[in-house]
Amino acid sequence: MTRLGSPLARAVILGVPALWLALFVLLPFLVLGRISLSESAVARPPYRPHLPSSLDPAAWADALARLSLDRYRTLAEDPLYRDAALSSLGLAALATALVLPLGYGIALAMARAPERWRPALVAIVILPFWTGFLVRVYAWIAILKQDGWLNQALLALGIVERPLAVLNTDAAVLIGLVYAYLPFAILPIYATLERQDPTLVEAAADLGASPTRRFWTVTLPLSWPGIAAGGLLCFIPMVGEYVIPDLLGGADTLMLGRTLWIEFSSNRDWPLAAAVALVLLALLVVPIVLLREIEARRLEAGR
Amino acid sequence: MRRLSAVNLAVLGFGLLFLYGPILLVVLFSFNASRLVTVWAGFSTRWYEALLANAPLGAALLTSLKVALGSAALATVLGTLAALALVRLRRFRGRRLFTGLLYIPLVLPEVVTGLSLLLLFVGLGIERGAWTVTLAHATLTLSVVTLVVQARLLGLDRSAEEAAADLGASPLQALRTVTLPLLAPAIGAGFLLAFTLSLDDLVVASFTSGPGATTLPMLVFGQVRRGVTPEINAISSLVILTVGLVLLASVLARRRR
Numbered sequence: 306m307t308r309l310g311s312p313l314a315r316a317v318i319l320g321v322p323a324l325w326l327a328l329f330v331l332l333p334f335l336v337l338g339r340i341s342l343s344e345s346a347v348a349r350p351p352y353r354p355h356l357p358s359s360l361d362p363a364a365w366a367d368a369l370a371r372l373s374l375d376r377y378r379t380l381a382e383d384p385l386y387r388d389a390a391l392s393s394l395g396l397a398a399l400a401t402a403l404v405l406p407l408g409y410g411i412a413l414a415m416a417r418a419p420e421r422w423r424p425a426l427v428a429i430v431i432l433p434f435w436t437g438f439l440v441r442v443y444a445w446i447a448i449l450k451q452d453g454w455l456n457q458a459l460l461a462l463g464i465v466e467r468p469l470a471v472l473n474t475d476a477a478v479l480i481g482l483v484y485a486y487l488p489f490a491i492l493p494i495y496a497t498l499e500r501q502d503p504t505l506v507e508a509a510a511d512l513g514a515s516p517t518r519r520f521w522t523v524t525l526p527l528s529w530p531g532i533a534a535g536g537l538l539c540f541i542p543m544v545g546e547y548v549i550p551d552l553l554g555g556a557d558t559l560m561l562g563r564t565l566w567i568e569f570s571s572n573r574d575w576p577l578a579a580a581v582a583l584v585l586l587a588l589l590v591v592p593i594v595l596l597r598e599i600e601a602r603r604l605e606a607g608r
Numbered sequence: 609m610r611r612l613s614a615v616n617l618a619v620l621g622f623g624l625l626f627l628y629g630p631i632l633l634v635v636l637f638s639f640n641a642s643r644l645v646t647v648w649a650g651f652s653t654r655w656y657e658a659l660l661a662n663a664p665l666g667a668a669l670l671t672s673l674k675v676a677l678g679s680a681a682l683a684t685v686l687g688t689l690a691a692l693a694l695v696r697l698r699r700f701r702g703r704r705l706f707t708g709l710l711y712i713p714l715v716l717p718e719v720v721t722g723l724s725l726l727l728l729f730v731g732l733g734i735e736r737g738a739w740t741v742t743l744a745h746a747t748l749t750l751s752v753v754t755l756v757v758q759a760r761l762l763g764l765d766r767s768a769e770e771a772a773a774d775l776g777a778s779p780l781q782a783l784r785t786v787t788l789p790l791l792a793p794a795i796g797a798g799f800l801l802a803f804t805l806s807l808d809d810l811v812v813a814s815f816t817s818g819p820g821a822t823t824l825p826m827l828v829f830g831q832v833r834r835g836v837t838p839e840i841n842a843i844s845s846l847v848i849l850t851v852g853l854v855l856l857a858s859v860l861a862r863r864r865r
Contacts, residue, residue, distance in 0.1 A: 334724055
């Protein structure tokens with residue numbers, strides 16, 4: 306094993322990115338925690354820090370004794386925030402439940418396609434994911450609005466007599482979530498299906514299993530890691546989604562990401578926004594750890 | 609024994625239609641002559657001509673490009689270093705923490721990343737502007753570069769490096785003259801991916817930007833909230849075209865071995 310020689314080289318290769326991550330990932334979380342315990346104030350910036358910035362133990366003891374958990378109490382007691390949290394989790398769970406079967410169907414067809422088509426199919430699925438998130442959400446406004454393309458088509462075909470009011474409802478948010486995150490579901494599922502040993506399905510066929518039975522007893526159980534990874538990759542960002550509920554949802558569609566944004570920008574209550582961010586983080590810790598475990602195991606199995 | 613059944617084909621067709629239909633409609637209607645966004649009234653390029661005269665749009669585009677270039681350059685250096693550390697140093701103290709911090713901005717909801725970075729900048733007393741967005745985007749995208757470069761490093765044949773070492777090259781020389789050129793396609797692809805991610809980001813940019821530094825997605829978002837207009841269709845189509853071309857370049861960069 307060649308080693309990267311001098312301690313200086315090691316220090317640069319590991320030290321520089323480590324320092325960056327400490328400064329721009331780790332430290333911001335600590336600041337987030339500190340500010341969630343501050344009081345909001347009419348000032349610039351709009352809060353008064355509660356925890357001291359020095360390491361003086363006396364100042365810390367004093368601050369901790371007068372610690373204010375008011376932000377968190379507000380979050381726990383005000384039904385507005387409880388509803389926002391529940392509706393974030395609910396909408397994200399529902400959208401994940403919708404996106405997985407659809408993603409699975411597409412991934413299965415991709416994995417069964419002739420080998421020379423597959424790289425192109427993967428590229429075709431990834432492309433929209435990179436093509437302007439905002440553009441893709443925006444397209445659905447034009448499709449779903451009162452005089453939008455969906456209603457024009459339905460009216461022209463005589464399926465409905467009056468235009469459907471879909472835009473600015475939870476249904477529109479669900480459509481947007483499924484649409485925006487579909488590639489996240491397809492790719493990990495495709496990766497496990499593509500690596501599956503085809504002789505297993507053949508063996509099941511030789512033993513007389515029907516195609517349906519082969520799918521339920523061999524293909525599907527073997528693809529659980531991909532399904533789990535895809536589901537979590539969709540669910541985690543969906544819970545904190547801001548753009549989709551803001552553009553497609555109604556005034557009463559409250560999700561945590563949107564609540565955070567409103568507290569931050571309209572109400573200028575930064576401590577409360579920070580507390581919402583930490584609650585969001587707490588709700589997502591288990592899914593994130595789970596995802597890391599699955600990904601680590603998938604990487605090892607792939608070698 | 610893998611065959612595409614009719615059901616498979618139907619699902620695939622529906623999936624691709626679902627993925628591409630909305631995008632194609634936006635592009636199609638960007639050439640619509642009517643001011644009514646959703647009713648077709650003949651072909652016209654007037655909305656594209658109107659964009660040329662739109663000064664705030666040009667400024668926002670310039671800001672976006674500056675931020676994307678700067679942050680992608682930073683992310684490429686940092687991400688490549690991180691990939692080298694993960695693959696070549698193998699076991700080191702704090703490796704779990706290192707990888708955890710590396711990937712957390714990738715999975716975390718953007719509002720959390722954006723707010724925490726904003727509070728950091730405010731706490732450190734840093735004036736916000738295009739430059740803070742650049743730092744934030746570099747943090748957001750460096751793990752993408754790491755993923756791409758790491759994959760290439762793991763698949764790399766070590767014999768060339770060993771030959772260099774046998775011929776008396778120091779590890780650093782071998783890295784510079786052998787390993788980095790071999791990694792160049794992956795590093796290039798990583799740069800382009802970081803670039804597109806930065807161009808596309810709305811949420812983190814909105815939090816970490818300051819007065820006077822409006823990026824293209826921020827401008828478009830502000831307009832979209834007020835309603836759908838043909839101009840936005842035209843901007844969107846140009847965004848799609850640009851991203852498509854950059855992605856094509858990144859695929860080609862990775863192909864070239």
